[in-house]
Amino acid sequence: MKILLTISLFICTLFQVIGQDAQKTIQALQQKWSLVKDYAVDLNIKSNIPLIKILPVNATLYFKQKDQFHLKSKGIAILPKKGFGDLAQLLAHQDQFNAISTGKELIKNKETEIITLLPNGDSEDVILAKLWIDKSNNLVLKSQITSRSNGTVSTDYVYGSEAKWGLPEQLIFTVDVKKFKVPKGVVVDINKTQTVDTQKQVAKTGDITVKFSNYKINQGIASTIFKN
Numbered sequence: 616m617k618i619l620l621t622i623s624l625f626i627c628t629l630f631q632v633i634g635q636d637a638q639k640t641i642q643a644l645q646q647k648w649s650l651v652k653d654y655a656v657d658l659n660i661k662s663n664i665p666l667i668k669i670l671p672v673n674a675t676l677y678f679k680q681k682d683q684f685h686l687k688s689k690g691i692a693i694l695p696k697k698g699f700g701d702l703a704q705l706l707a708h709q710d711q712f713n714a715i716s717t718g719k720e721l722i723k724n725k726e727t728e729i730i731t732l733l734p735n736g737d738s739e740d741v742i743l744a745k746l747w748i749d750k751s752n753n754l755v756l757k758s759q760i761t762s763r764s765n766g767t768v769s770t771d772y773v774y775g776s777e778a779k780w781g782l783p784e785q786l787i788f789t790v791d792v793k794k795f796k797v798p799k800g801v802v803v804d805i806n807k808t809q810t811v812d813t814q815k816q817v818a819k820t821g822d823i824t825v826k827f828s829n830y831k832i833n834q835g836i837a838s839t840i841f842k843n
Contacts, residue, residue: 663823727750
């Protein structure tokens with residue numbers, strides 16, 4: 616009985632330490648992210664979603680702390696719902712999730728720590744999130760977020776000159792086609808969207824590539840977009 620109690624106490628202590636280490640990693644990400652008060656950036660969005668053909672779309676994305684995003688586009692931009700906001704919300708509201716370190720993995724020859732985030736309650740849209748974090752640079756190299764509204768969305772991150780801010784140069788979203796919600800009117804969009812032959816076998820996933828350029832960071836530009 617004493618042996619079982621000792622083992623139980625050891626396991627509880629181990630999970631507590633693992634949780635504390637994971638929380639420190641998330642806090643380091645948030646500290647880096649918090650240096651960006653606002654930004655505006657140009658986007659080029661290319662979508663490869665089964666049953667949909669759409670030309671690339673140019674857009675402008677505005678961000679303001681903690682987690683406000685606004686996308687301006689002349690065409691219809693096909694993106695995961697809250698595609699840019701999910702990670703920002705996770706980092707901005709750490710008290711709503713428990714962080715656990717669940718392993719390590721090499722991504723692009725960089726060792727990453729896998730952090731799994733579990734919501735504290737049942738009311739959150741996000742059910743489960745996994746982040747692959749380059750701890751040496753405090754950068755997310757990959758994320759996998761499962762939500763009630765959007766299914767599972769995996770995202771690969773590519774960084775360039777703005778890596779010091781934690782801001783990507785490119786994102787590649789992989790989406791669950793069955794869960795993905797295509798915007799209304801996309802078939803009659805000015806980009807001449809067309810559906811393909813529905814008799815062909817449909818892939819289970821699609822991908823969306825977003826390229827970022829001309830970042831304007833901490834220049835107060837987003838203040839004209841977000842009034843409060």
